[in-house]
Amino acid sequence: MHPARSRWHRGGAAAAGAARRQQWWLPKFVAGPVQPELVAIALVYLVQGLLGLSRLAVFVFLKDELGLAPASVALLTSAGYAPWTIKPLYGFLSDAVPLFGYRRRSYLVLCGLVGASAWGSMALFASTPAAMLALLMLGSASTACADVVADSVVVELVRKPSANRGTAGSLQSLCWASQSTGGIASAYFSGSLVGDYGARWVFGVTAAFPLLVTAAAVTIPEQRIVSPPKGVMRSGSGSSSGSAGGWQRGGSPALPHARHSGVVAAxxxxxxxxxxxxxxxxxxxxxxxxxxxxxxxxxxxxxxxxxxxxxxxxxxxxxxxxxxxxxxxxxxxxxxxxxxxxxxxxxxxxxxxxxxxxxxxxxxxxxxxxxxxxxxxxxxxxxxxxxxxxxxxxxxxxxxxxxxxxxxxxxxxxxxxxxxxxxxxxxxxxxxxxxxxxxxxxxxxxxxxxxxxxxxxxxxxxxxxxxxxxxxxxxxxxxxxxxxxxxxxxxxxxxxxxxx
Incomplete structure (x- = not known):
């Protein structure tokens, strides 16, 4: 990834003024006014960096509050990040199994809510190694899934007819810069916050970050799916007609067994x-x-x-x-x-x-x-x-x-x-x-x-x-x-x- 390339698309005085008001805070990685998708992508990766605020708190909590030995801490923390090893599964689910009729927006909303719940539960309830492991895995799964969905949105933006040759590099730069900004900010504050307020307080602060993803996701302009996504075919047929993935022409849900068969086939x-x-x-x-x-x-x-x-x-x-x-x-x-x-x-x-x-x-x-x-x-x-x-x-x-x-x-x-x-x-x-x-x-x-x-x-x-x-x-x-x-x-x- 390359450093950001500042570009400014001037489409008239009114458009330029509106764009300037919209993107004063966002680095100009792409030409033109800031799209809601870009805000969502930037926030997903910013939150990934900000979640690093909890890394030191997790270590201190496992070491001092739960009294675990070095070997146990190493095993538990590594197992907590195991959901990152099945990222293709999240991509398949997002592509083939719409939630409430959406393949991107609904998953990001869900990921934000699940992540906030996981970190909030650590702050309030976690008191055993098993509970910490379960909540760490839940938080990691929400972050990994949001990462995959954000990557899918990037791919969709790159494939738009209006995308130019430098769009892919600019979007990757946006992702990298957003995550790095969050990572540096979390590293700067993590030590003092843990020392002054304790690990549970830091978990509580961390719980607020995934909600940024939820808030941004609802602004993504995504058309509700009323027909089967590509690659999902109805059971027993290679035809693209009829029901697929649980959806029929005209937007009517198919029978549950047909939806299940379509997803399994895909x-x-x-x-x-x-x-x-x-x-x-x-x-x-x-x-x-x-x-x-x-x-x-x-x-x-x-x-x-x-x-x-x-x-x-x-x-x-x-x-x-x-x-x-x-x-x-x-x-x-x-x-x-x-x-x-x-x-x-x-x-x-x-x-x-x-x-x-x-x-x-x-x-x-x-x-x-x-x-x-x-x-x-x-x-x-x-x-x-x-x-x-x-x-x-x-x-x-x-x-x-x-x-x-x-x-x-x-x-x-x-x-x-x-x-x-x-x-x-x-x-x-x-x-x-x-x-x-x-x-x-x-x-x-x-x-x-x-x-x-x-x-x-x-x-x-x-x-x-x-x-x-x-x-x-x-x-x-x-x-x-x-x-x-x-x-x-x-x-x-x-x-x-x-x-x-």
Missing amino acids: FKNQAALLWATGKQPGILWPAVFVFAWQATPTADTAMLFFETNQLGFMPEILGRIRLVGALASLAGVGLYNFKLKHVPLRTILQWTAVAGTLLGLTQLMLVTGINRQLGLSDQLFALADTALLTVLGQVAFMPLLVLAARICPEGVEATLFATLMSLSNSGMFLGSALGSGLTAWLGVTGENFDNLALLVTLCTLSALLPLPLLRLLPADVDEAKEKEDGGDGSSGDGGERKES
């Missing part, structure tokens, strides 16, 4: 098409690599316990570390887009893994206290270490997005891309679970950090394990990149930068 067709495409070697092996790249264990939760219990970091300090991480993530995106996007994918993945491993081992200095011997305070070292590792991590993640987008064939690109991202999320879930298991196996607890250095070493070195799988990537992935970047045969920064 799901089977979509699954068969996805499997036929995904099992091709040029897609299957890169998918295996994407999963394996993310599936290595992490020691993040154990390090958080060490920083709070051993080093005495207060929530305010942890909030500053999150803020530095959010800013460093933006820097990583910029570094990749402006300096490294022309580097072949295999090369950048290989060297980021090696560099990330070397820099990741610097955490041992904090664990063993070597940084203090060098005159560096724990807080300063943690801030600097977070900045470096986050930049490198973002640079390593960007090629995965490029890889996933590049191997998706035309016709199933949206579904396959969502599936690949779900595989990536599944890999991260497995990595967190493996890290939780290693933490428990090595006996690292909230009071015992004797084996923390070994845990950090094992988790950091494990990042090198997927490197042999780089050979699974088809050679034409890099060749396609070189052709795309070179265009007329020239390369380098002097050429035109293409949307990614």
Whole structure:
């Protein structure tokens, strides 16, 4: 994604004045007056960033209020985000199963209400690990579903006849900038709010954010569905006439069994098409690599316990570390887009893994206290270490997005891309679970950090394990990149930068 391109569409003095009044607060990512869909998209991604306000609160609540050990916290938080691993299912439901006659608006309204209920329940009622897990999963499902629906709205805007060549890049920039703005704002306030008011109070504040999605969703101009959506056919026939997906011509609901049969048939067709495409070697092996790249264990939760219990970091300090991480993530995106996007994918993945491993081992200095011997305070070292590792991590993640987008064939690109991202999320879930298991196996607890250095070493070195799988990537992935970047045969920064 590229930085925003400010554009101003002048269609007469009256139109310009109206547009100016409507979009004074919204970055000018697209030409013309702000459409309600753009406001809804921006708010969905802004809320995704703002929900980061609760991340530190969840850790503090599980650690201090429920008294869980590092391994349990790592497993519970990773399981709480498991709904992100089934994103294609949300897309299918939104496309094939209208709610109250709408495929976008109603789902966003529902997601906002469910998310607000989940975080509100955490603030008022959650008192056991099982309750927290259930509510975290419910909140994650609402956010993931809203993300998929917002992406669908973006696709629909791009396919409009009025869309131009730069519309896709501009909309992606809007999504990225909105989420980053929310992420930075939440990181800035998270530590002080948890320290001053407590975790439950932060959960209550977080509950208000999803309601922004609900409020914006009702403004989306969407025509009520009175005919079956594409791809949904009535049971027992390949004909597009008659009932389908529970709807008949003229807008009358079909019989329940016909609606059910149509949805099931559509799901089977979509699954068969996805499997036929995904099992091709040029897609299957890169998918295996994407999963394996993310599936290595992490020691993040154990390090958080060490920083709070051993080093005495207060929530305010942890909030500053999150803020530095959010800013460093933006820097990583910029570094990749402006300096490294022309580097072949295999090369950048290989060297980021090696560099990330070397820099990741610097955490041992904090664990063993070597940084203090060098005159560096724990807080300063943690801030600097977070900045470096986050930049490198973002640079390593960007090629995965490029890889996933590049191997998706035309016709199933949206579904396959969502599936690949779900595989990536599944890999991260497995990595967190493996890290939780290693933490428990090595006996690292909230009071015992004797084996923390070994845990950090094992988790950091494990990042090198997927490197042999780089050979699974088809050679034409890099060749396609070189052709795309070179265009007329020239390369380098002097050429035109293409949307990614």
